[in-house]
Amino acid sequence: MREWLSIYLKGICMGAADIVPGVSGGTIALIAGIYDRLIAAIAALDPRVLATIPGLTSAEGRTRFRERLVEMDVPFLLVLGAGIGTAVVLMAQVIEAAFEAYPAVLNGFFFGLIAASAVVIYRVTDVDTPGRIGALTAGAVIAFVVTGVAETDGQTSLVLLFVAGSIAISAMVLPGISGSAFLYIFGLYQYLLGVLGDFTDALLGLAGGGSVDAVVEPGIPVVVFLAGATVGLLTMARLVKRALERNRMATLGFLVGLMIGALRMPVEQAAAATEVWTPGLIAAVVAATLVGIVVVLGFDYYTDSLDYTEEAPA
Known part of the structure; x- marks a missing residue:
C-alpha cells in the first residue's frame, strides 16, 4: 500500500508538471526514479490482451x-x-482562473518556461550539420506559422482534438519536452482547460441533481482528447522513440525549433490581453518570465543531464 501511495504522489507531481507548458512530466519521472519503469510499461502495452476478455x-x-x-x-x-x-x-x-485575472503575467511565465526548455535541450543537441540545422529551422518555421491556428471561442474540430491528444501524450513521456507546450502551440491549451473545468464541475453537479446533458457537452471533447492520447501512447510515442533512435540529434533539433517558433504565442496573447502597459505590469511580466526560466533550469540541474539525448550504442 505504501508503494502504491508513493507512485500516486509521484503521479500528482508529474501531472502538475504536465499541465504547465515548458515543464515535462517525463522530467519529474526522471527525478522521481520511475522513468525507466514508465517507458518499459508503455512499451509493454499490448492491445491483444483485449482478446482475452471473453474468457x-x-x-x-x-x-x-x-x-x-x-x-x-x-x-x-x-x-x-x-x-x-x-x-x-x-x-x-x-x-484557468489565472488566465482570466493575470493573462499577461501568466503568458510571461509560459514564455520563460518554453524558452528555457528550448535552451536546455539545445545545450545537449549537436546541431552541427546542414541536415540538423535544416530540421531545427523547419521546426521553428512550422511552429511559428501554425501557432494559434486552432484558437477557438468555444468550438473546435474533434479530429484536431484527437490528433492533439496523440501528439501531446507522446511529448509528455519525454524528459525536457512538454506535452502542454504542443497544446499551447496548437491554440488548444486554454480551450481544453475550460472544457475540463466544465466537465469536472458538471460531474460534481450530478451529485446534487444536475443534468446529464451538462456532462455530455463538455465530456465529448474530453473523451475524444483522451482517446487520441490512448492511441498516441500505443503508436506515436513509439514513433517518437524510433525517430530518436535513428537520428536523435535531428529529431531533437526539430523539437527545439518547434519551441522557438512557439514563442510567438505568449507574446501575441500577452499583447492582445493588455490595453495599457504600466511599469508595474511590465515588471511583473519580466519577473514571471524569470521565474519560468528558473523553474526549468532548476529541473534540469536536478536531473543532471537528459539521458535520452545520448546516442544509442551501435
Whole structure:
C-alpha cells in the first residue's frame, strides 16, 4: 500500500508538471526514479490482451487476464495515471482562473518556461550539420506559422482534438519536452482547460441533481482528447522513440525549433490581453518570465543531464 501511495504522489507531481507548458512530466519521472519503469510499461502495452476478455467468465480466464495485466505493469500505470489525472483536474482550475485575472503575467511565465526548455535541450543537441540545422529551422518555421491556428471561442474540430491528444501524450513521456507546450502551440491549451473545468464541475453537479446533458457537452471533447492520447501512447510515442533512435540529434533539433517558433504565442496573447502597459505590469511580466526560466533550469540541474539525448550504442 505504501508503494502504491508513493507512485500516486509521484503521479500528482508529474501531472502538475504536465499541465504547465515548458515543464515535462517525463522530467519529474526522471527525478522521481520511475522513468525507466514508465517507458518499459508503455512499451509493454499490448492491445491483444483485449482478446482475452471473453474468457473472464471462468476463474482460469480471470487469472490469466490478471497475470497479463501485471506482466505489462498496468497496475503501475493506472495508479500513476490516477495521480496525474488528480493534479491535472485541480491545476486546470487554478490556471484557468489565472488566465482570466493575470493573462499577461501568466503568458510571461509560459514564455520563460518554453524558452528555457528550448535552451536546455539545445545545450545537449549537436546541431552541427546542414541536415540538423535544416530540421531545427523547419521546426521553428512550422511552429511559428501554425501557432494559434486552432484558437477557438468555444468550438473546435474533434479530429484536431484527437490528433492533439496523440501528439501531446507522446511529448509528455519525454524528459525536457512538454506535452502542454504542443497544446499551447496548437491554440488548444486554454480551450481544453475550460472544457475540463466544465466537465469536472458538471460531474460534481450530478451529485446534487444536475443534468446529464451538462456532462455530455463538455465530456465529448474530453473523451475524444483522451482517446487520441490512448492511441498516441500505443503508436506515436513509439514513433517518437524510433525517430530518436535513428537520428536523435535531428529529431531533437526539430523539437527545439518547434519551441522557438512557439514563442510567438505568449507574446501575441500577452499583447492582445493588455490595453495599457504600466511599469508595474511590465515588471511583473519580466519577473514571471524569470521565474519560468528558473523553474526549468532548476529541473534540469536536478536531473543532471537528459539521458535520452545520448546516442544509442551501435
